[in-house]
Amino acid sequence: MNYCARCLYPENAKPYIIFDDQGVCSGCRVAEAYDQVDWPQRERLLRETLQGYQSRARDAHAHYDCIIPVSGGKDSHYQVHLIKNVYGLNPLLVTYNHLFNAPLGLRNLENLFQRMSCDLVRFSSGPETVRKISKHMLKQVGDPTWHYHAGILTVPIQMAVRFNIPLIIWAENNFSNLVGTFNPQDMVEFSRKHRKDFGLRGVEADELIGPDSGLEWSDIGPFLYPDDDDIERVGVRGIYLSNFIRWNEHEQALAMHRTYDFQPSATTRERTFNRYAKLDDLHANGVHDYLKYLKFGYGRATDDASTHIRAGLMTREQGIELVRKHDHARPSDLETWLDFVDMSESEFFASIDALRDPQIWDRAPDGQWIATDSVANHIDGPAVTDARLPLKPNANYDFPRGRYAMSDPRWLLEYDGYKYL
Numbered sequence: 499m500n501y502c503a504r505c506l507y508p509e510n511a512k513p514y515i516i517f518d519d520q521g522v523c524s525g526c527r528v529a530e531a532y533d534q535v536d537w538p539q540r541e542r543l544l545r546e547t548l549q550g551y552q553s554r555a556r557d558a559h560a561h562y563d564c565i566i567p568v569s570g571g572k573d574s575h576y577q578v579h580l581i582k583n584v585y586g587l588n589p590l591l592v593t594y595n596h597l598f599n600a601p602l603g604l605r606n607l608e609n610l611f612q613r614m615s616c617d618l619v620r621f622s623s624g625p626e627t628v629r630k631i632s633k634h635m636l637k638q639v640g641d642p643t644w645h646y647h648a649g650i651l652t653v654p655i656q657m658a659v660r661f662n663i664p665l666i667i668w669a670e671n672n673f674s675n676l677v678g679t680f681n682p683q684d685m686v687e688f689s690r691k692h693r694k695d696f697g698l699r700g701v702e703a704d705e706l707i708g709p710d711s712g713l714e715w716s717d718i719g720p721f722l723y724p725d726d727d728d729i730e731r732v733g734v735r736g737i738y739l740s741n742f743i744r745w746n747e748h749e750q751a752l753a754m755h756r757t758y759d760f761q762p763s764a765t766t767r768e769r770t771f772n773r774y775a776k777l778d779d780l781h782a783n784g785v786h787d788y789l790k791y792l793k794f795g796y797g798r799a800t801d802d803a804s805t806h807i808r809a810g811l812m813t814r815e816q817g818i819e820l821v822r823k824h825d826h827a828r829p830s831d832l833e834t835w836l837d838f839v840d841m842s843e844s845e846f847f848a849s850i851d852a853l854r855d856p857q858i859w860d861r862a863p864d865g866q867w868i869a870t871d872s873v874a875n876h877i878d879g880p881a882v883t884d885a886r887l888p889l890k891p892n893a894n895y896d897f898p899r900g901r902y903a904m905s906d907p908r909w910l911l912e913y914d915g916y917k918y919l
């Protein structure tokens with residue numbers, strides 16, 4: 499397996515990654531390209547765009563200027579902070595309740611609602627429907643969280659049509675930014691195709707219906723994209739803030755903690771060192787990330803460490819140590835999730851067999867699966883030396899102790915003895 503000489507991604511990274519002659523991946527090259535953007539010009543463009551939609555809403559005596567899809571996490575806080583408190587729009591917040599809520603996630607959603615004082619629509623799917631979809635999509639594509647993505651990528655569009663609100667403001671185009679699908683010059687916007695390809699794993703909701711899944715037409719309401727005629731009539735348009743504002747999730751998380759009391763995880767997490775992202779889910783996200791490892795041989799620590807390496811916050815060697823610690827970890831709550839979907843452990847692992855990437859997994863004669871490679875086998879070499887980025891002057895990750903200094907924004911990541919200040 500080839501691994502990027504700068505970050506930690508393997509060549510089978512999803513959805514699609516390419517390597518250049520220097521052995522550096524498309525995600526790293528696109529991250530470099532973001533450094534070249536004229537950000538003041540982009541910010542002016544954002545301001546003009548928002549003002550245009552706000553004038554239009556006022557002329558139409560509309561209640562809302564835009565929709566912001568939210569989960570309640572750090573990005574949600576930052577989106578609403580910018581749109582309401584910096585640019586002065588009146589957004590309608592829309593959230594999709596995937597039913598696997600963690601107390602901290604619910605607390606942060608409530609915090610967002612109270613602190614920002616916006617109107618909020620929360621759409622919940624029925625538990626039996628979620629159970630059926632989770633089980634079916636685990637077997638089909640190895641992802642029990644399909645409904646998370648389908649819900650949050652569809653319900654806001656339905657609300658845009660229902661309430662006649664053309665502008666939807668998303669945070670970061672992170673599905674494609676990790677692997678560098680689009681350049682910053684593309685100014686890519688939300689689209690139905692983009693949603694299906696990157697968010698829904700190529701599966702639209704009506705394809706779920708049938709005897710295998712036990713799902714019926716009445717189950718898939720929140721996941722059906724509005725008709726083209728309705729989209730056109732309202733003029734629905736989805737923009738990503740990361741095309742207009744220099745995105746720095748580490749600093750944004752800290753700023754949202756300090757300003758609005760967004761809370762990161764107080765405890766060490768099993769499958770990543772990152773304490774401030776993906777906090778809303780109690781069980782299925784761990785299973786989702788573990789499945790990525792079982793299918794492709796890498797997990798969330800690879801995603802998070804690669805982002806940090808590209809930002810000059812961590813060396814590649816430090817990232818590899820974190821990947822060794824976290825990527826293969828079996829979630830301790832796997833049984834809880836299996837109970838919810840009514841599936842045995844052997845059924846769970848058997849359902850993954852056909853989805854394991856043969857580029858990375860071999861099966862021993864005794865039936866055990868063995869990962870044939872890892873980024874830990876590709877620590878150094880001339881390409882790694884050539885591709886190395888300088889660390890930022892304030893990158894003071896205290897690696898042996900697994901924490902940052904308290905004076906550093908990144909203390910939100912791994913800090914043993916974390917306490918709320």
Ligand SMILES: [Zn+2]
Pocket residue numbers: 502503504505506507522523524525526
């Ligand atoms: Zn890379």
